[in-house]
Amino acid sequence: MGLNVVMIATYPFEPGKIVGGIESVTSTLVPALAARDEIDRLTVLRFHTGEVPVHTRQEGPKVEIRYLRGQSRLGVATGSYLDVRQARRIIAELNPDVVHAQEIGLRGDIATQISLNTIVTVHGLVHLETKLQARASIKERVRYHLVAAMVRRVLRRAKVVISISDYDAKALAGMVRGEHISIPNPTAPEFFALAPSASTEPRLLFAGVLSPRKNPEGLLTAFSLAVQRVPKARLTIVGPQPDAEYARAIRAHATALGLDDNLEFTGMVDNDRLREEISAARAVVLFSQEETSPTILAQAMAAGKPVLSSRVGGIGEMVTDGENGYLVAPDDVTALAARMVELLENQELALDLGRRGHEMALEKFEPDAVARRTVETYRRVAGM
Numbered sequence: 001m002g003l004n005v006v007m008i009a010t011y012p013f014e015p016g017k018i019v020g021g022i023e024s025v026t027s028t029l030v031p032a033l034a035a036r037d038e039i040d041r042l043t044v045l046r047f048h049t050g051e052v053p054v055h056t057r058q059e060g061p062k063v064e065i066r067y068l069r070g071q072s073r074l075g076v077a078t079g080s081y082l083d084v085r086q087a088r089r090i091i092a093e094l095n096p097d098v099v100h101a102q103e104i105g106l107r108g109d110i111a112t113q114i115s116l117n118t119i120v121t122v123h124g125l126v127h128l129e130t131k132l133q134a135r136a137s138i139k140e141r142v143r144y145h146l147v148a149a150m151v152r153r154v155l156r157r158a159k160v161v162i163s164i165s166d167y168d169a170k171a172l173a174g175m176v177r178g179e180h181i182s183i184p185n186p187t188a189p190e191f192f193a194l195a196p197s198a199s200t201e202p203r204l205l206f207a208g209v210l211s212p213r214k215n216p217e218g219l220l221t222a223f224s225l226a227v228q229r230v231p232k233a234r235l236t237i238v239g240p241q242p243d244a245e246y247a248r249a250i251r252a253h254a255t256a257l258g259l260d261d262n263l264e265f266t267g268m269v270d271n272d273r274l275r276e277e278i279s280a281a282r283a284v285v286l287f288s289q290e291e292t293s294p295t296i297l298a299q300a301m302a303a304g305k306p307v308l309s310s311r312v313g314g315i316g317e318m319v320t321d322g323e324n325g326y327l328v329a330p331d332d333v334t335a336l337a338a339r340m341v342e343l344l345e346n347q348e349l350a351l352d353l354g355r356r357g358h359e360m361a362l363e364k365f366e367p368d369a370v371a372r373r374t375v376e377t378y379r380r381v382a383g384m
Helices: 020-034 081-094 106-114 126-132 138-157 166-171 216-229 244-256 271-280 295-302 333-345 347-364 367-382
Strands: 003-008 039-048 056-059 063-069 098-101 118-121 160-163 179-182 203-207 234-238 263-267 283-285 307-310 325-328
Touching: 003 020, 003 081, 003 106, 003 367, 020 039, 020 056, 020 063, 020 295, 020 367, 039 081, 039 106, 063 081, 081 106, 098 106, 098 367, 106 118, 106 138, 118 138, 118 367, 160 166, 160 367, 166 179, 203 216, 203 271, 216 234, 216 244, 216 333, 234 271, 271 295, 283 295, 283 333, 295 307, 295 347, 307 333, 325 333, 333 347
Parallel strands: 003 039, 003 098, 039 063, 098 118, 118 160, 160 179, 203 234, 203 283, 234 263, 283 307, 307 325
Antiparallel strands: 056 063
């Protein structure tokens, strides 16, 4: 008899329309898990607060997605009380062997309240990310303390915590009471299919949420220096813009730097468009102040593209400086600009770095290998 698994995760509302790194991971992991003989049934619970096209969707014979109207306010303060009530009814109906939460925040908090056989995957250090924003107001400082307490609670209750990088494993050391293991995030096969890269125009790509943590101001400042050396260079900025005021400020910063003719803001795109943008790019660039294991970098590597990034969090485990891309110190705008110029002016160097990155991605991020290790963890937790 195979495994019956419930996963609590962000998951695309429509196939192929992926928002953010966790949706990219779950939409890759779920079919890879379903392809394993050890899995009999996999039900994904996707809590949401907006409108959805359907309330349930079947994805093949083993997978069902349930879209549940979630608690819209005070989730952290109340321990997601209303969501937990919904989830308990479903758990009573399905009687799963394992509940797997995709993050150590609200979804992890729900999972660890409804099942003893709970696994949580760390997709970001939500308590540290909240702390970075907690200086502005008393309200945000209170929220940080509530989030930190929630994370401690989740890590204490989970039977297994899956870290996706050594960075987050070290950051959580001493907080995990159960088993603590490492399994990287998978990258979808369609990104591997983009390799080997063809020659490109001198174009760079940033893909991610437009937020202060991603440091788009510094990225644009570095790019403006690169454009002085490579006037035909272009930068495409892809991703959601949840704070309209902040997005306007970033656009104004770009205009002040004289980048309007070299820059394209595309906003949110579907997976097909993202692959097109990666394929067209000479390199993918991040200049974040904090990261765990960014999905876009794994996708770039799979596609045979070099990576330019700040050396923060778990990125140093993905990018080996001079092997599959370049790392610079966070906020070192001059160093980032110099590396941009190096790749924009040297197509062969970019292709060589990209080839090595693709080989690394095959070893670390191939979906079936990740699914196999995940199923092994399910079986241990379920006592099978």
